[in-house]
Amino acid sequence: MTDKKSGEELLAEVYRNTRYALASIADILPETEDERLREELKQMHDGYEHISGKAAALAKERGLELKDPGPLKRAMMWGSVKMNALKDDSRAHIAEMLTQGTVMGITALTRSLGESERADEDIRAVADELLLLEQQYEQTMKSYIY
Numbered sequence: 001m002t003d004k005k006s007g008e009e010l011l012a013e014v015y016r017n018t019r020y021a022l023a024s025i026a027d028i029l030p031e032t033e034d035e036r037l038r039e040e041l042k043q044m045h046d047g048y049e050h051i052s053g054k055a056a057a058l059a060k061e062r063g064l065e066l067k068d069p070g071p072l073k074r075a076m077m078w079g080s081v082k083m084n085a086l087k088d089d090s091r092a093h094i095a096e097m098l099t100q101g102t103v104m105g106i107t108a109l110t111r112s113l114g115e116s117e118r119a120d121e122d123i124r125a126v127a128d129e130l131l132l133l134e135q136q137y138e139q140t141m142k143s144y145i146y
Contacts, residue, residue, distance in 0.1 A: 007119035008064055011055055013112040014127050015066040017105045017134075018052035023069065024101050034091040037144055041098075044137055051130045058122055095144030102138045106131065 025045045032038050059066045087093075109131050113124070 007116065007123040008062070010112050010116040010119045010127055011059055011064065011123050012066055013109060014123075014130050015052060015055040015059070016069070017109055017130060018048045018055065019068050021048045021101065021105060022052065024098070028094060028097065031089050032094055033089065037091050037094065040140060040144075047133050047137070051126060051133065054126045054129075058126060092145050095141045099138055099141040099145065102134050102141060106134045106138065109134065
């Protein structure tokens, strides 16, 4: 039996998801030579930034504190991205790495939404918006793999 999560936990998941995505895009952008893919990444960054801002505003309204990924986690992500790009910096490989990250985000967010029946409408709306955005990004990145 899973515990039901509060709206605060769902909002924290949304924020964490966007912060990881923003950090990953910032790490991979310098490794990306394909101009079309670079533009996609910049648009994705803007989308995540928009939802991150919405989550932060909702948290502020409710007197909640949201945390960014810690420095150790951030360093591990950076190292992983750089090592993967060193092995293969092709457009398809970069898109594959981003697709994997997006799928992990979709999975975590879907689970959190299912466990967050007590979350209020505003928090669920921003979580649903992020889920839709990530599903679109997943499809976009897959188009670069083939």
